[in-house]
Amino acid sequence: MNDLIIECRALTKTFSSGAEVLHILERADFSLEKGKICTILGPSGSGKSTFLAILGSLERFDSGSVRVDGYELQTLPEKSLSVFRRSVVGFVFQFHFLLNDFSALENVALPGYMAGLPRKEAWKRAQELLDMVGLIHRSHHYPSQLSGGERQKVAIARALINEPSVVLADEPTGNLDAASSKELRLLLQRLPQVAKTTLVLVTHDSELARIGDTSFLLKEGHFECIR
């Protein structure tokens, strides 16, 4: 199984709320092959987003092991997490989280520029990505001048700027209308081919869930492969 890009073993994550302890993940196992699309479904509050945050090192976990593209997250010191985030994973959130004071082009280029790409190269790569998502004509527009779907496309382009091994998308169509959702679905579907990446997608949208090569249901702290 050398092609595994994500491998989680006995992953446990709990949240404490006063005396109450919420078991989000209970010795859960999960693995995914490189270049695949994986969709994760589950009821609200089941821990889908938390799992995504753990894969992206945004959230620490209690026990178990998580390996993403060779990085053992349980042993990774705090200082190395930002290196991991900028070089291995790309995030797409339910809300676009674009920076309002920066144009679409700048929003896409910034993570690359911050990661050490020369300015010209970061801007050139950002233009290519905006072209890829069909928004090259909107490069110099600001988030407030873009539609919801366009903002999410810009967010996808931003997630790809550092050529991540894994893109983690958390309900990316959650705030979009049907037409925009369809456009985004088509874009996400071809992502592994055009961006040579692996996609982990958390969604409630059954249409979007169908684009996955594999699908898991997260329920009561465990993953159940449903496709």
Added chain:
Amino acid sequence: MHTIKARRLQPLVFLGVRFLFGKPLSDPKAPAHRGRHSPFWGAVLGISVSIVPLYIVLFVSNGMIQGITDRYLETKTSHLQLGLPFALSDQTRNKLRQDILRLKGVVSASFEVDGIGLAASPGGSASAQVRGLDRSVLADAGFKKFIRVDDGAIFPDKHNEAVLGRYLAKSLGVGVGDTVTLITLREAREGHILPKLSIFRVAGIVSSGYRELDANWFIVQSGTALRLLDPSTAYAFIGIKTADPYGSALNTLASKIKDLLVQPDFSDIPGFGLRTWRDIERGLFASFSSTKSVLILIMAIAIVVAAVNLGSALTTYVIEHRTEIAVLRACGVSSQQTASIFLLGGAATGALGCIAGSAVGIFISLYINQIIGGIQAAINFVARLLTPASHPITLLNPDYYLEHIPISINWQYSILIVGTGIIVSVLVSFFPANKSSHIAPAELIRHGQ
């Protein structure tokens, strides 16, 4: 697996400036929203405004002190004073003066006798500093530069003539041609002190431009002063001027003069005292210096307050923009980079404020006389419109200050002010920078839920 190391400063500067100051105004497509109305322009303005008075106080007080010092040195104290016995013969005194004049670096040397007396006229009476000057003082360019003749002559031609300082003449109510009585004290036989009354015709009225000096000058010929003043209370000296009274050459010259005095020609001088102007006016200049220090301290507090406002603005910004900061963290911006953005932003805000404040402060300092004159004219114009009978107002009464404020721009001070402003801005940015570095990217996940 690849790693990209981000160690360059440029992206941090780019992000810091855009984060704190918003979009470039030149961007025609940029929509108007909070970026353009960044609170940091307010912080820049706050620092600028706090810097301006510091410059004005510093440069004006420097100029004032310089102007007053120059007047003291050129019209009263001289650069070096060689104290002489009262009974020294004219021949020895003149020989000594000539020998001093031959020393390298000496531009003038003039004999003077100073004492105190009471000047009286039908219009009033006032204490007077009797200055017995030698005619050679007229060859002194420094003396002539600062002495303005209001009326009559600059020097008394006759032994019974006196030249008065402007404010002494004013308090006595006399003009050129009037007579004044000078009362001095002389020791009589058996230790008795007797007043001596001498009548002088006012030959001229002069001003140094500084009231403190003009208030008591009673200038007579040196020979007259030697006759009128008592040796026990008066002081005779040769006032020596050099090319540079502020440099170290003054001490070298003092040593040369001391060497001169041990020569056989001057063996009849029982004792002498050689003092530099710094020794003579030590108390006065210590007072100037401490006043200036207190003013600068008060002004510096204003800069600290402005810098604290900057720190507060940065902290508010960090609190209000947690999400954007979390986005950056999720995109791989490290906590150190996040902190650096705010430190650089603080430094940039401080630098902009200091530079803008310095420019305005220097400009106002350079044109302070015109600005005060303009404000005064405007106030008087409005006052005349409102009450035609009103008396004109004088903002800086020349009776108590120099008539014209001399400005002394010191670039070293400017560099010090800008440097200090930036350092203080960076220091107050540490707290918000630290706060920003602790924002966890996981907040984005919770935001979405």
